[in-house]
Amino acid sequence: MKSTRRLLCTLGLVALLGTGVTACGPEDAPGGDAADPGASAQPSTSAQPSQSAQPSPSARPSRDPAQGDDSSRAPGSGDCGRPPKLPAGHKMIEIATPPKQDSMTAKDAEPxxxxxxxxxxxxxxxxxYLFSPGEVKxxxxxxxxxFTSVVVGELWNHVSDCMTDMSAVKAPxxxxxNIYDITLDGEGKVKTIKEIWHP
Incomplete structure (x- = not known):
């Protein structure tokens, strides 16, 4: 009976020691010897955090490339706060080519x-886009x-200068x-257009 107890105690002790030794590997103790339990059991004060302590790439939160932030973040959080909200009927555009007499091409602009x-x-x-045949603001x-109010022809010239010859643009x-806030009339033609300043 005593020998059976000793055998069970010995097996239990070996199992405990085996668990302690197998929990540490070469990657957990840089520069340590995996075969030497004494070396891996002593924490090193200069040891760097192990790679196995960090989550694997698949365990990390995925990133939304459009936002550049963790996708787990609430929309609108971050340094800028919530995105700007345009008044009803307004739309931001980036003019793509210099306007011609009564038309232009532009991309929808997003913040x-x-x-x-x-x-x-x-x-x-x-x-x-076509410009409204009435007076365009x-x-x-x-x-x-x-801002300064100008006749629409002067705005077209300003846009063209900014796109083709910036040296032609004079103070103020x-x-x-090249971003503009526009509104459209009932036929989808531009009735107001305002240049947006940014640094």
């Missing part, structure tokens, strides 16, 4: 978070939050990313 807050960028294919930016006007 993206940058170190300079939300900035709009054109997305997708350019669409064709046109505004050109003269700096942050300030500047070229500011």
């Amino acid at each position: 993206s978070c940058t170190p300079n807050d939300w900035i709009y960028h054109g997305q997708g294919a350019a669409k064709y 046109a505004e050109v930016s003269t700096g942050p939050g300030s 006007y500047t070229c500011s990313g």
